[in-house]
Amino acid sequence: MSQTTWQYENFEHTGSAIGFRVTRKLDEVQSPFQKIEIFETTDWGNLMLIDGAVMLTTRDNFLYHEMMSHPALFTHADPKRVVIIGGGDCGTLREVLKHKGVQSATQCDIDEQVTRMAEKWFPELCDSNGDARAELLFDDGVAYMKNCPEGSVDIVIVDSTDPVGPAEGLFNKSFYESCFRALRDDGILVQQSESPLALLDLIRSMRAEMGKAGFTAFKTLPFPQPCYPTGWWSCTLARKSGGFEFREQAARDAGLKTKYYSADIHRGALATPPFVTEALDA
Amino acid sequence: MSQTTWQYENFEHTGSAIGFRVTRKLDEVQSPFQKIEIFETTDWGNLMLIDGAVMLTTRDNFLYHEMMSHPALFTHADPKRVVIIGGGDCGTLREVLKHKGVQSATQCDIDEQVTRMAEKWFPELCDSNGDARAELLFDDGVAYMKNCPEGSVDIVIVDSTDPVGPAEGLFNKSFYESCFRALRDDGILVQQSESPLALLDLIRSMRAEMGKAGFTAFKTLPFPQPCYPTGWWSCTLARKSGGFEFREQAARDAGLKTKYYSADIHRGALATPPFVTEALDA
Numbered sequence: 001m002s003q004t005t006w007q008y009e010n011f012e013h014t015g016s017a018i019g020f021r022v023t024r025k026l027d028e029v030q031s032p033f034q035k036i037e038i039f040e041t042t043d044w045g046n047l048m049l050i051d052g053a054v055m056l057t058t059r060d061n062f063l064y065h066e067m068m069s070h071p072a073l074f075t076h077a078d079p080k081r082v083v084i085i086g087g088g089d090c091g092t093l094r095e096v097l098k099h100k101g102v103q104s105a106t107q108c109d110i111d112e113q114v115t116r117m118a119e120k121w122f123p124e125l126c127d128s129n130g131d132a133r134a135e136l137l138f139d140d141g142v143a144y145m146k147n148c149p150e151g152s153v154d155i156v157i158v159d160s161t162d163p164v165g166p167a168e169g170l171f172n173k174s175f176y177e178s179c180f181r182a183l184r185d186d187g188i189l190v191q192q193s194e195s196p197l198a199l200l201d202l203i204r205s206m207r208a209e210m211g212k213a214g215f216t217a218f219k220t221l222p223f224p225q226p227c228y229p230t231g232w233w234s235c236t237l238a239r240k241s242g243g244f245e246f247r248e249q250a251a252r253d254a255g256l257k258t259k260y261y262s263a264d265i266h267r268g269a270l271a272t273p274p275f276v277t278e279a280l281d282a
Numbered sequence: 283m284s285q286t287t288w289q290y291e292n293f294e295h296t297g298s299a300i301g302f303r304v305t306r307k308l309d310e311v312q313s314p315f316q317k318i319e320i321f322e323t324t325d326w327g328n329l330m331l332i333d334g335a336v337m338l339t340t341r342d343n344f345l346y347h348e349m350m351s352h353p354a355l356f357t358h359a360d361p362k363r364v365v366i367i368g369g370g371d372c373g374t375l376r377e378v379l380k381h382k383g384v385q386s387a388t389q390c391d392i393d394e395q396v397t398r399m400a401e402k403w404f405p406e407l408c409d410s411n412g413d414a415r416a417e418l419l420f421d422d423g424v425a426y427m428k429n430c431p432e433g434s435v436d437i438v439i440v441d442s443t444d445p446v447g448p449a450e451g452l453f454n455k456s457f458y459e460s461c462f463r464a465l466r467d468d469g470i471l472v473q474q475s476e477s478p479l480a481l482l483d484l485i486r487s488m489r490a491e492m493g494k495a496g497f498t499a500f501k502t503l504p505f506p507q508p509c510y511p512t513g514w515w516s517c518t519l520a521r522k523s524g525g526f527e528f529r530e531q532a533a534r535d536a537g538l539k540t541k542y543y544s545a546d547i548h549r550g551a552l553a554t555p556p557f558v559t560e561a562l563d564a
Binding site: 006008010014015016017018019020021041042043044060062197198222224225226230231232258259260261262264265267268269270271272273274275 | 288290292296297298299300301302303323324325326342344479480504506507508512513514540541542543544546547549550551552553554555556557
């Protein structure tokens with residue numbers, strides 16, 4: 001084996017760090033928005049960093065992408081029109097398009113270079129980019145949602161980086177109002193919502209902003225994600241109306257090829273640990 | 283704030299690392315078996331290292347301790363006699379003793395210094411050490427299980443370090459045979475079983491050894507554990523007879539004061555992700 005080094009990311013706000021053993025840097029590009037780097041690791045496949053923050057690895061991205069998509073799609077009664085804000089690595093798009101009932105899925109990421117790097121270094125995530133139902137836009141997600149026709153979307157998935165830098169505008173009332181307007185009455189908003197262990201304050205304030213925008217019900221689903229702070233991550237679903245009963249039989253019958261998601265995992269993720277309930281109710 | 287540094291642990295076998303931001307070293311002792319260090323962290327309370335490996339933090343140990351105990355205790359029909367091998371920090375003992383039906387719980391850790399350090403730096407974990415049902419032994423767990431009267435124990439919990447160094451003898455057929463012999467016919471063996479993402483080979487070989495010792499059914503329950511490799515951990519339950527249906531109503535009625543464990547979390551943890559099932563069946 002060639003010489004290896006350890007690449008660490010220190011998370012200031014959680015006081016913890018994650019690291020990977022890397023063999024070499026494979027690629028680097030400075031886009032108009034951010035610096036994107038690709039490393040080769042010894043055990044995790046390829047690793048993408050944006051401005052020094054770990055975005056994904058070949059080995060563990062399936063956890064995040066499956067949980068950002070399937071729970072929402074098997075909660076909505078009949079999702080046909082899906083919008084993904086961010087998600088430039090195309091992994092969430094691929095999962096969404098596994099649902100045959102989806103008629104169109106638009107991915108709107110501000111940075112085309114993320115997708116170009118994904119095509120090159122994570123080609124398996126871009127498998128469905130040529131699907132006739134897929135639309136890839138490289139534009140400002142805030143503006144896109146603002147201009148979306150009212151009541152035209154079934155599910156909006158906000159697959160963004162952390163609420164700093166380019167993604168800052170994706171975590172506030174104004175953006176959530178645009179999502180609320182664009183969604184049909186039974187629509188669902190999905191937002192990646194950080195660590196349910198270390199960042200409950202963020203989840204609480206995110207829910208509060210969503211509530212101010214008109215959303216009436218919220219559910220935070222935890223899942224493992226080794227490459228993010230604490231190794232435990234979550235997505236938060238918000239509804240305009242209705243709750244989070246899921247189409248369990250449909251999930252079983254669909255026979256989607258997934259690695260982490262299943263009807264049982266979905267049901268399990270609906271169980272909120274007591275300490276999370278307590279913190280979110282506080 | 284005083285000057286802080288980042289304390290990393292590199293996991294050679296997973297190619298990943300975990301780190302914490304620490305303010306200072308609080309304590310250190312070299313026991314006859316291992317070096318125990320205590321650090322103060324900025325966000326995770328106190329941190330215990332054994333021979334440089336993270337054992338626990340004040341903030342996240344509840345995940346591990348609750349999941350090592352309650353699922354087994356709410357699976358067994360009527361657990362009265364529990365043995366904990368290892369577990370010197372006393373956190374698992376505390377959880378076990380929350381069950382009123384338990385008549386005696388013996389903790390057998392080879393290293394008394396682990397308990398002394400826990401009493402000093404994690405006193406909340408030692409809350410139940412004075413319980414009349416608790417017995418604390420500082421002795422060789424392999425010998426203890428070998429000498430246990432046949433059919434005298436309901437649940438054996440192997441709360442050990444990784445299968446290297448002092449704990450190496452706790453992961454093989456010979457040790458599991460002693461556990462099998464000591465357990466009653468409806469007994470349950472619980473073993474911490476490392477990361478279900480990165481260490482499936484270890485879980486598979488552990489189950490194989492348990493099978494050779496006579497155990498007939500196995501269930502691996504995953505749970506989040508930020509301070510261990512990948513942040514996702516597991517315990518494996520093995521039975522002499524019967525399966526893993528749990529006493530759900532009893533778990534709901536018991537009203538145990540827990541932070542992570544609940545009947546719903548227990549049910550959720552019984553869902554095995556497709557990629558784990560595939561790897562364990564291979």
